[in-house]
Amino acid sequence: MYIGQVAKDILKWPRPSSPPVVKLEKRVIAEYGMPSTHAMASTAIAFTLLISTMDRYQYPFVLGLVMAVVFSTLVCLSRLYTGMHTVLxxxxxxxxxxxxxxxxYPAWTLIxxxxxxxxxxxxxxxxxxxxxxxxxxVSDYYSPTRADTTTIMAAGAGVTIGCWINHFFHLVSKPAESLPVIQNIPPLxxxxxVLVLTKFAVGIVLILLVRQLVQNLSLQVLYSWFKVVTRNKEARRRLEIEVPYKFVTYTSVGICATTFVPMLHRFLGLP
Known part of the structure; x- marks a missing residue:
């Protein structure tokens, strides 16, 4: 995502002109268009998931491939439909x-x-x-690109650190030796x-609480440090405030999602 977002501000290719295109999104209209980071994200998520699971779970590879193609294609088509990107x-x-x-791919195991x-x-x-x-x-004018990039990078860093904490401190149990190399996907x-929805609801509530708490705390610290008026929303766009507060907030969210949410599930007796 970082590569895609930076490429936008380096290439500075404009989004489709309106008219004739009708743009259905307004928030990211200030960003440049090339490349489509939605297309990048959907392709990365779908195909890395396919590659990572095809030797671990038992399912028809063709079915997995079709689902990956359909998912990424739908996301790509949605970007064309909303008028935010060209085919290129x-x-x-x-x-x-x-x-x-x-x-x-060759470095996945090493990482x-x-x-x-x-x-x-x-x-x-x-x-x-x-x-x-x-x-x-630095862009010629403010756009949410830097903020979105920081959010994505921080969340990824938080998830990675959370997984490291789980393994380094043995917070996750190792699979039994008798566990087959290829597992069947359990029937729904x-x-x-009910169990999945309950765990999801519990996790979302905790994540939202952590996000709000850390965001408020980090903003208060940064406002005090740089002597900025608390209610000045424009101050959030300043580099020295926007990047640190978003990075701390979403790193905490990532750690919470991968470490503290599973701990809460175990505490509540949710397998």
């Missing part, structure tokens, strides 16, 4: 993601080992994304559906 923007996003997956073993890994996960976000390319029953 979407194709550019898909091709960039395909190239990144191909280049990084996973570092995640679970190295005590210095969390430092790199925090310092590198924060440095990249703080040194985001009423009990399972």
């Amino acid at each position: 923007d979407v194709l550019g996003g898909v091709l960039i993601t395909a190239l990144l997956i191909a280049l990084t 996973d080992c570092l995640d679970s073993a190295s005590p210095l890994f969390p430092v790199c996960v925090i310092v590198v994304p924060f440095f990249l976000c703080y040194n985001y390319p 029953t009423t009990d399972l559906l």
